[in-house]
Amino acid sequence: MIKVGFIFGITLLCSLLSVTRGETYTPGQKVSKDFDSFAHSFLVNHCVDCHGETEPEGNLSLHDLGPVDEVNAAIWRSVWAQVTLKEMPPKDMDQPKVIDRLQFSDWIVGELTRVMSDKGGFHDHLDPNKGNYVDHDLLFGPLPEGIKLAPTSSPARIWRLTPQEHITRLNELINKEPEYDPAMPGLRTHGDVVPTNHGGELKLYFGTDRIIKWQGGTVAYATAVKSLPAVLSSARAHGLENYPDFYTVNSAEATQILDVADDIIRYMAYGPLSIAQPYQITDDPNSIADKMKGDIRGLPTSLVYSTKIVRPLTPVYDLMQAEGVNDDLLRAAIDELFEALTFRPPTNQESEDYLVIVKQSIEKLGKEEGATLGLSSIFLDRDALFRPELVETGKPDAYGRIMLQDWELGLAVNHALRYIKPDEQLREAIAEGRMRTRDDVKREVVRMLADDSIRKPRVLRFFRDYFDYDLGGYICKDSKALSETGVSNRGQSHYNAMFDATASTDRLIELILQEDKDVLKQLLTTDKVVATKADNVYFGRRRSKAETAAAVAAAKKAAEELALIEAAKLEAWLKANPGKEPPKPKKKKQETVNHNITEADLSGPDIYARVSRRSFGNGSMKPERILATAPEGQRLGILTHPSWLVSHSDAMDNHAILRGRWIRERLLGGGIPDVPITVDAMLPNEPHNTLRERMRVTTETYCWTCHQKMDPLGLPFEMFNHAGLYRETELEKPVDTTGEIIDSGDPTIDGSVANAIEMIQRLAESKRAEQVFIRHAFRFWMGRNETLNDGPILQEAHRAYKDSGGSMNALLISLLTSDAFLYRTKS
DSSP states (O other), X not given: OHHHHHHHHHHHHHHHHHHHHOOOBOTTSOOXXXXXXXXXXXXXXXXXXXXXXXXXXXXXXXXXXXXXXXXTHXXXXXXXXXXHTTOSSOTTSOOOOHHXXXXXXXXXXXXXXXXXXXXXXXXXXXOGGGGGGSOHHHHHSOOOTTXXXXXXXXXXXXXXXXHHHHHHHHHHHHOOOOOOOTTSTTXXXXXSOOOXXXXXXXXXXXXXXXXXXXXXXXXXXHHHSOEEEOOSOOOOSSSOOOOTTSOOOOHHHHHHHHHHHHHHHHHHHHGGGGTSOGGGBOSOGGGGGGGSOSOOTTSGGGOEEOSXXXXXXXXXXXXXXXXXXXXXXXXXXXXXXHXXXXXXXXXXXXXXXXXXXXXXXXXXXXXXXXXXHHHXXXXXXXXXXXXXXXXXXXXXXXTSEEEOOHHHHHHHHHHXXXXXXXXXXXXXXXXXXXXXXXXXXXXXXXXXXXXXXXXXXXXXXXXXXXXXXXXXXXXOOOHHHHHHHTSOOSTTHHHHHHHHHHHHHHHHHHHHHHHTSSHHHHHHHOOEEEEOTTHHHHTSEEOOHHHHHHHHHHHHHHHHHHHHHHHHHHHHHHHHSTTOOOOOOOOOOOOOOOTTEEOOOOOOOEEEOOOOOGGGOTTSSOOEEEEEEOOTTTOOXXXXXXXXXXXXXXXXXXXXXXXXXXXXXXXXXXXXXXXXXXXXXXXXXXXXXXXXXXXXXXXXXXXXXXXXXXHHHXXXXXXXXXXXXXXXXXXXXXXXXXXXXXXXXXXXXXXXESSHHHHHHHHHTOHHHHHHHHHHHHHHHHTSOOOGGGHHHHHHHHHHHHHTTSOHHHHHHHHHTSHHHHEEEOO
8 A cells, every 4th residue: 555655646746746847838949739629629718708608708709710711710819819819718707828818719729721722721820910919028028838939040931122222222223312421410411211292192203304494383393203103012090011921013014124124224325315306405585485385384395404424434324335246335234224223243154144144135126126026025024023032052950040141141231221223332241251150230220220321211211111100191081071170171281281290290209219219118209390381280289169250250350450540641642642643552361360269379490300391392392391390288199199199080070980090000019900890880970979979889898899909098198189279178068088008018017097297297107118119129120020039139128228218220230130020940
């Protein structure tokens, strides 16, 4: 008996030791477990109590859910989201162990990926809008025993160029942009992104640096100038967009790119002669007055080009100017164009292959047509449209990771900051084998960040994608609803103001980045405004109906009093000058007064914004701005600027849900599950009720589970209307601006708030908000969502940011020298 007891004790002890030691689990590894022994038991233990056969919560029954297949994939997607976000089981129920939850989540991802591989695939876990599904506390806090992180890397991949990057790359071939002027640092400079035109379109314009005269105004000018729209597409409603897996180049785009190439090559060779009549090229427009008669506004013949050659003259020009053709001329044109489009020199084989293509084209079509067609093929080279990170020549380390080297590493660093090809120093470093180590990367990143003349549009693009303040000009407003906000709804005035506002916010961000201290906090709490004259209206206060009526009455009374004074003056003059004809009164310029608004008194020093020059529509967006102070008590930081507020509105009203979701996801790191397709996500059409009153439908039990994470965060912004004006009444009722921060993950900031300003002040002090900002920066520069294995990198990046006093440069240096940026793993 003693022997049996001893053996049982030893067996139990061994069992306990086995459980204690347990299996270690590396997040993201393949979970080699089956449905019956693993997934089914998880559902039984943690899910079917609420989602059983009878009266299941949310009408979702899981009691007979089988293995993942194409029929039940939608249900498994929902289960994955709820379990990963820790919405299921509910917080008042027994919770699974951390490792069990992670393994179950990874198992679902693996099964959905396998089952859906030939049916459109499963990509939810790769979506940047679902990056927050990774547990924040596990990323920045201690991990439970049993979790073993793997050294991180990013997958080998190719990145398709964004529309902005592609247009800027093509612009380099035909236009010369101004060099950096330290005396006017806000002006657009060589290396900045090509801006949108006055209508918000991203286009490449030909020969604008030589245009000296035209007929008509802004629209006629922009119509007359030859232009090419962005061919490559992207679909960003809100949030990050530049992930490698998002986009390809389809056949329709490839055809358009060939057409674009034909136009660009001809302009490289012949300048305006490729798009204009010879008489249009003159330094004396008066000499061709007879040819410019009639209404030719908007026509290409309405333009006059100077004789001065401004465009870059390249070997393509030399090739077309030469009488004959030889291999040296062809190869020089090929090599120059290849590097201009791919940012690296061609290999000998690539150069030889394109030489064969061009020579064959010339043999069949003649020199001009053949060379143009043959050279056009380079525009479709893989590396002209994609940036490869395939690590095909490196040696894997013990974990299967290969470090980027030479041109792949150099171009990755260049792409992290810029849209134009590497400068001479970076190019030399790559060519001389000095882009192969972490220290090499740090050297170049530090150098480029310190040089203001090296433009870094990718940094500004991150803030556009993060804050989503650049969408206001694209929100189509109902004309009546817009007029009721108090701003003008005449023509394009509102949309022009929004594109101007985007450029102003860009400039404000650049000023804060220049100081490079407490960057996120400053962006959230600055009282500074980069403003145009129109901003006196948009940063103003919407008057109530009573105030508007009083203002109209006062203006009428003042006009009547002025009329009486003028009449008395006339009567006195007539008495003093009997029989004489009184002088005709001078016509005074009629000033339009907007009685609906108390305009903001914005004043301050002159400043420039980085907007389009004349090349992109005369008078559309002018660079002149002032650096002003926002009205105290009404504005605080970018989230209270019209550019952000309008970007998070709709045609008729504010969008409190969207604004609240932004706060939840971008500052608090929370995740919101997708709206089920069975839900009609519409507010009632009740024009006599306020938005808050109409949003009562979201408080219903089925909806409130998700809406409690968004609505209380978005409703404090009701202190502004959907044109971004400050207001104190809505439908003649006092505006209710109260809200609440609920279950933020940081108990010190949870609680009620009186308005948006109080909420922003509280969020700006939150360490969690800083960490979530770091997470979004990681996603943007790595082109993928973070995983738990990236936790040490995120923690180090946050440490670098904090230790430097909130420096964006320090954050970037940390991220761009991390293993996630430097190493690739082949699948």
